[in-house]
Amino acid sequence: MADKNNAQVKIKKQEKPNTLHKKKLLIYAHYYVPDTASTGQILRELAEGMLDTFDITVICVVPSYLGTIEDKYKTQKYYEENINGVKVLRIRVPEFSKTNKMSRIKNILGYFFGAMAATFKVGKQDYVFSISQPPILGGLIGVWGKWMKRAKYIYNIQDFNPEQVLAVGYSKNKIVTGLMMWFDKFSCKRSDLVITVGRDLVETLNGRFRGATPPKSALINNWIDEKEIYPLEADNEKVVAFKKKYELEDKFVIMYSGNIGLYYDLENLLKVIEKFPTDTKAADGREVIFAFVGAGSVLDKLILYKEKHHMDNVVFIPYQAKEDLIYSLNAGDVHWCVNAKGIKGVSCPSKYYGLAACGKPVLGVLETGSEVRCLIEETNGGLCCEPGEYDEVENNIRWFIEHAGSVEVEQMGHRGHEDLIKNLTREESVKKYAEEILGC
Incomplete structure (x- = not known):
C-alpha cells in the first residue's frame, strides 16, 4: 500500500x-x-x-x-x-x-x-x-x-x-x-x-x-473536422439509407443544408426553383430534386409556398444529428452556399467547409469579394453569381443539370476538397x- x-x-x-x-x-x-x-x-x-x-x-x-x-x-x-x-x-x-x-x-x-x-x-x-x-x-x-x-x-x-x-x-x-x-x-x-x-x-x-x-x-x-466529414462512395450503406428514407434514390440532388433563416434569400431562390418542372431530367437521366435539410425561421413559409405551387421536386428534411451529417452531405450531388445581398463583410457561411470536406461542387449565390466566393473561384470548385441575380442563379442550376455525371462536375468537388486538405484543416x-x- x-x-x-x-x-x-x-x-x-x-x-x-x-x-x-x-x-x-x-x-x-x-x-x-x-x-x-x-x-x-x-x-x-x-x-x-x-x-x-x-x-x-x-x-x-x-x-x-x-x-x-x-x-x-x-x-x-x-x-x-x-x-x-x-x-x-x-x-x-x-x-x-x-x-x-x-x-x-x-x-x-x-x-x-x-x-x-x-x-x-x-x-x-x-x-x-x-x-x-x-x-x-x-x-x-x-x-x-x-x-x-x-x-x-x-x-x-x-x-x-x-x-x-x-x-x-x-x-x-x-x-x-x-x-x-x-x-x-x-x-x-x-x-x-x-x-x-x-x-x-x-x-x-x-x-x-x-x-x-x-x-x-x-x-x-x-x-470542419476533415476526419469526421469526408467523401464517401455513392453506394455507401448509410448514404443509400439516407436517400431511401427521404426518397432521393436515383435522383440528381441539388441540396441546401443548414439554417433556413433570414440571411439567405431562400424565399426568392425557391421561386427560381419553380422554373424547373417536376419532371426535369438531368443529363445522365436522373430526375432532378431540390432538398432542403435543416430548420429555421422561414421554413414554414417555404413549405407553404411549395405546397401552394405543387412543387413535388422539392423536399424538406429535418436537421441531421452531427454523427449523421457526413451521410446527408454526401447524398447531395451539388450543394447551395448562399447569402442574402449585403452580407459580404458581415458574415461568412461556414457551411462551405463541410461541402468542400465531402468533395461536392458548390452552387454559390455570394457577393464578389466575399471570403467563400473567393475560395470557390480560386479553386474553380463551383459556379457563383451575385445575390439577387436570379436569371444567373437559374442559368447555373441549368448548367449543373446539363452536366450531371460529367467529369467536369466531379473535378469541381475534388478541387475544393484538395484545397481544404491543404490549407483549411x-x-x-x-x-x-x-x-x-x-x-x-
Whole structure:
C-alpha cells in the first residue's frame, strides 16, 4: 500500500511541471457542447485543440440551445464539468421560446450577467477570449474579463453587428443601431487582437476605423473536422439509407443544408426553383430534386409556398444529428452556399467547409469579394453569381443539370476538397489561433 501511495506521489510530481508552464486561457462561449450551435462546436474543437498550449476554462450556459433545460441543470446557479480536459463552468439561465422575443432577451441577459459574476470564480487568467455572440454583448463580456483578470483580450468576430441587422432590415432604428455600433467598436478598441474569419470581414473591421488606427487583427478561416466529414462512395450503406428514407434514390440532388433563416434569400431562390418542372431530367437521366435539410425561421413559409405551387421536386428534411451529417452531405450531388445581398463583410457561411470536406461542387449565390466566393473561384470548385441575380442563379442550376455525371462536375468537388486538405484543416486553423493568441 505504501508503494502504491509513493507511486501516486511520483506521478503527481511528474505531471506538475507539464501544467505549470501553460498560460491560462478563459473562453466565453455562450453555447458549448452538448449544445448544437455551430459556434459552440467550433469553440469545442478550438479549446480541445489548444490544450497542449493553454490551461483552458470555458464559461457558458447550461445546455439550452433549443430553449428547454434539463431538470438536472435547474437546482444550482453554477455547474462545473470537465469535458475532454477543458474545464467548463456553466451558468443557469431562464428557459425561452424562439418565437417569444422577451423570453429570448431574458435568456441572453441571464447569460451576460451570469458570465460577469462567474468571471470571479475562475481564478487568474493570462488571456480572455470571446466571440461576437450574442451580438454586442459577446464583445462586452470579453472587455469585462480583460479588466477583471488584467489579461490580454482576443475578440473573435464571426458576424459583425449592427451591420448584419442593417443588411437584412431587421431594425432601422438609427438610435439603436448607432448604440450597437458604438459598443462593438468599443469592444474592438479594447481588445489586444481581433480575429475575423474572412478577408472581407477584415475590410469591414478596418472600414469601421477609417481615419484612425484600426485594432490589431488576424484572419483565420473557420473549419470542419476533415476526419469526421469526408467523401464517401455513392453506394455507401448509410448514404443509400439516407436517400431511401427521404426518397432521393436515383435522383440528381441539388441540396441546401443548414439554417433556413433570414440571411439567405431562400424565399426568392425557391421561386427560381419553380422554373424547373417536376419532371426535369438531368443529363445522365436522373430526375432532378431540390432538398432542403435543416430548420429555421422561414421554413414554414417555404413549405407553404411549395405546397401552394405543387412543387413535388422539392423536399424538406429535418436537421441531421452531427454523427449523421457526413451521410446527408454526401447524398447531395451539388450543394447551395448562399447569402442574402449585403452580407459580404458581415458574415461568412461556414457551411462551405463541410461541402468542400465531402468533395461536392458548390452552387454559390455570394457577393464578389466575399471570403467563400473567393475560395470557390480560386479553386474553380463551383459556379457563383451575385445575390439577387436570379436569371444567373437559374442559368447555373441549368448548367449543373446539363452536366450531371460529367467529369467536369466531379473535378469541381475534388478541387475544393484538395484545397481544404491543404490549407483549411482544423489542425491548421487551431494552430494559427494558438500562435496568434500567444503573440498578441
